[in-house]
Amino acid sequence: MAIATVAALLAALGGALWLAARRFVGPSVQRLHGGGKSGLMHGKTVLITGANSGLGRATAAELLRLGARVIMGCRDRDRAEEAAGQLRRELCQAGGPEPGSDAGEAGELVVKELDLASLRSVRAFCQEMLQEEPRLDVLINNAGIFQCPYMKTEDGFEMQFGVNHLGHFLLTNLLLGLLKSSAPSRIVVVSSKLYKYGDINFEDLNSEQSYNKSFCYSRSKLANILFTRELARRLEGTNVTVNVLHPGIVRTNLGRHIHIPLLVKPLFNLVSWAFFKTPVEGAQTSVYLASSPEVEGVSGKYFGDCKEVELLPKAMDESVARKLWDISEVMVGILK
Numbered sequence: 001m002a003i004a005t006v007a008a009l010l011a012a013l014g015g016a017l018w019l020a021a022r023r024f025v026g027p028s029v030q031r032l033h034g035g036g037k038s039g040l041m042h043g044k045t046v047l048i049t050g051a052n053s054g055l056g057r058a059t060a061a062e063l064l065r066l067g068a069r070v071i072m073g074c075r076d077r078d079r080a081e082e083a084a085g086q087l088r089r090e091l092c093q094a095g096g097p098e099p100g101s102d103a104g105e106a107g108e109l110v111v112k113e114l115d116l117a118s119l120r121s122v123r124a125f126c127q128e129m130l131q132e133e134p135r136l137d138v139l140i141n142n143a144g145i146f147q148c149p150y151m152k153t154e155d156g157f158e159m160q161f162g163v164n165h166l167g168h169f170l171l172t173n174l175l176l177g178l179l180k181s182s183a184p185s186r187i188v189v190v191s192s193k194l195y196k197y198g199d200i201n202f203e204d205l206n207s208e209q210s211y212n213k214s215f216c217y218s219r220s221k222l223a224n225i226l227f228t229r230e231l232a233r234r235l236e237g238t239n240v241t242v243n244v245l246h247p248g249i250v251r252t253n254l255g256r257h258i259h260i261p262l263l264v265k266p267l268f269n270l271v272s273w274a275f276f277k278t279p280v281e282g283a284q285t286s287v288y289l290a291s292s293p294e295v296e297g298v299s300g301k302y303f304g305d306c307k308e309v310e311l312l313p314k315a316m317d318e319s320v321a322r323k324l325w326d327i328s329e330v331m332v333g334i335l336k
């Protein structure tokens with residue numbers, strides 16, 4: 001027992017030293033590719049799902065700084081309005097471009113309610129978007145839920161598969177017309193390298209026979225990638241591109257369903273502070289795929305740290321991707 005305690009303390013000490021090295025010696029924010037020049041997104045409308053927390057919030061802040069009109073598609077209006085207020089204050093404090101300056105105006109923030117665990121909510125959201133929004137230049141399918149206890153969505157889907165894949169599947173399909181009329185436009189899908197541990201079990205997509213929260217998360221992230229590749233194939237020639245990414249391991253609220261004993265929680269917090277990316281660092285690849293001229297016309301690719309990354313063969317299986325697409329259309333009720 002003594003050895004384990006010493007080991008844990010040494011790990012904590014090592015983490016603390018690393019923290020000092022990372023946080024106080026290196027650059028305060030690791031922006032890859034310079035993070036884009038101010039005004040780059042002026043005149044562009046971007047929709048980000050789950051933009052009130054973690055990566056989505058950081059992505060919104062970065063694109064706002066680049067001059068975009070950012071629509072936050074969030075399920076809880078109070079949390080979304082609170083995040084929007086903080087983002088607006090941060091932009092002012094950061095001395096965003098002066099309105100009318102040659103660097104272009106700072107962006108605009110809009111909050112709209114969207115619950116990806118409810119197909120009714122997704123349809124209502126898209127109806128409002130199509131009525132109110134003249135254009136949509138970038139859709140960022142960011143929202144996600146990680147290793148929650150077994151729950152079902154309003155429509156009876158396993159929660160992680162329903163929110164992370166099916167909700168975004170319907171959302172994207174209902175907004176495709178607006179994206180096409182706004183071309184050149186982009187779709188960015190936030191997946192995870194944990195896709196490697198997933199498989200698409202077509203016999204039990206809602207895990208009614210057995211539920212493993214880790215496998216279900218990985219399945220939903222594999223579905224994100226298969227969806228991206230099939231969508232890219234279907235969008236060939238439309239000037240609408242779609243790419244998928246892994247943000248890295250990032251200190252956000254995603255781990256909210258992980259139950260850590262109170263006594264070791266401070267150690268986990270220290271480890272996450274020392275070794276996890278900050279949300280701004282984790283958001284860089286989403287921002288890059290949403291805004292960089294370097295990837296204009298690139299579609300169907302998987303990225304990490306703003307660079308293309310090789311996929312496992314199971315994530316490139318076109319027949320599985322097509323079968324998942326067809327079944328997803330039936331599950332969300334997209335009429336042919």
Ligand SMILES: NC(=O)C1=CN([C@@H]2O[C@H](COP(=O)(O)OP(=O)(O)OC[C@H]3O[C@@H](n4cnc5c(N)ncnc54)[C@H](OP(=O)(O)O)[C@@H]3O)[C@@H](O)[C@H]2O)C=CC1
Nearest residue numbers: 050053054055075115116117143144192249250252253254
């Ligand atoms: N953090 C990490 O290490 C990694 C994260 N990712 C991915 O990054 C993405 C963002 O997660 P992250 O920022 O880390 O986690 P957070 O939990 O901080 O943010 C998740 C966001 O998704 C929203 N969300 C959850 N369920 C729904 C729903 N039913 N309808 C609408 N929005 C919903 C949350 O809203 P609310 O605040 O109301 O819960 C929140 O805004 C996810 O897709 C995740 O899989 C991938 C790899 C690693």
Ligand SMILES: CC1=C(/C=C/C(C)=C/C=C/C(C)=C/C=O)C(C)(C)CCC1
Nearest residue numbers: 192194251252254255258260268269272
């Ligand atoms: C940050 C943090 C935690 C861990 C979060 C984790 C481990 C999230 C991992 C998410 C991954 C790996 C997603 C991949 O797609 C704890 C321990 C809950 C509590 C302390 C703060």
